[in-house]
Amino acid sequence: GDSVTQMEGPVTLSEEAFLTINCTYTATGYPSLFWYVQYPGEGLQLLLKATKADDKGSNKGFEATYRKETTSFHLEKGSVQVSDSAVYFCALSDRDTGFQKLVFGTGTRLLVSP
Amino acid sequence: DSGVTQTPKHLITATGQRVTLRCSPRSGDLSVYWYQQSLDQGLQFLIQYYNGEERAKGNILERFSAQQFPDLHSELNLSSLELGDSALYFCASSARREAGNTIYFGEGSWLTVV
Numbered sequence: 001g002d003s004v005t006q007m008e009g010p011v012t013l014s015e016e017a018f019l020t021i022n023c024t025y026t027a028t029g030y031p032s033l034f035w036y037v038q039y040p041g042e043g044l045q046l047l048l049k050a051t052k053a054d055d056k057g058s059n060k061g062f063e064a065t066y067r068k069e070t071t072s073f074h075l076e077k078g079s080v081q082v083s084d085s086a087v088y089f090c091a092l093s094d095r096d097t098g099f100q101k102l103v104f105g106t107g108t109r110l111l112v113s114p
Numbered sequence: 115d116s117g118v119t120q121t122p123k124h125l126i127t128a129t130g131q132r133v134t135l136r137c138s139p140r141s142g143d144l145s146v147y148w149y150q151q152s153l154d155q156g157l158q159f160l161i162q163y164y165n166g167e168e169r170a171k172g173n174i175l176e177r178f179s180a181q182q183f184p185d186l187h188s189e190l191n192l193s194s195l196e197l198g199d200s201a202l203y204f205c206a207s208s209a210r211r212e213a214g215n216t217i218y219f220g221e222g223s224w225l226t227v228v
Contacts, residue, residue, distance in 0.1 A: 049216065
């Protein structure tokens with residue numbers, strides 16, 4: 001079945017450091033890919049998405065590029081802030097199923113210190 | 115604010131009891147999803163409804179059931195509760211059923227079974 005693998009956390013960075021959170025996927029069809037973020041005590045918010053190969057999703061300084069050849073969708077940010085501390089979830093939705101459901105990775109906790 | 119409203123936000127109940135979690139999707143969204151987030155299982159897809167009909171089923175226990183009403187709100191019923199059912203239950207909605215369509219999440223209902 002479809003699956004998403006994320007790097008283990010926590011990822012601990014100092015403010016203004018460069019961030020990469022790795023995400024790879026396995027899918028039988030042609031999935032759409034998403035990054036969701038969960039701030040402490042809050043629900044899931046869509047951060048960015050990409051629906052086809054080579055698409056780049058971006059939002060709030062975060063970027064991720066849909067790489068079909070490496071089945072990856074790594075999240076990057078050039079300069080993190082303390083306010084970026086949260087849990088980040090990579091997810092896919094396989095369009096071949098017709099009725100979509102999101103398959104999530106296990107989440108990666110990011111801790112940014114001043 | 116995603117526009118998806120869940121009630122109650124927090125709930126504490128005893129083993130063996132039954133609870134109902136309620137969800138109002140974003141205005142106009144026809145698809146409703148339920149997810150469970152627990153420490154050991156991560157984010158698990160439970161069930162999806164589209165315009166009142168069940169469309170996809172995930173890892174939903176037989177003790178759990180859901181429905182979507184004509185006004186498109188949804189309820190998740192959890193019965194014969196066990197300690198292991200303690201989790202954060204998310205409702206989500208999307209405008210259409212196709213993969214790649216953005217799914218918006220509510221803030222979740224925290225269920226604690228004691």
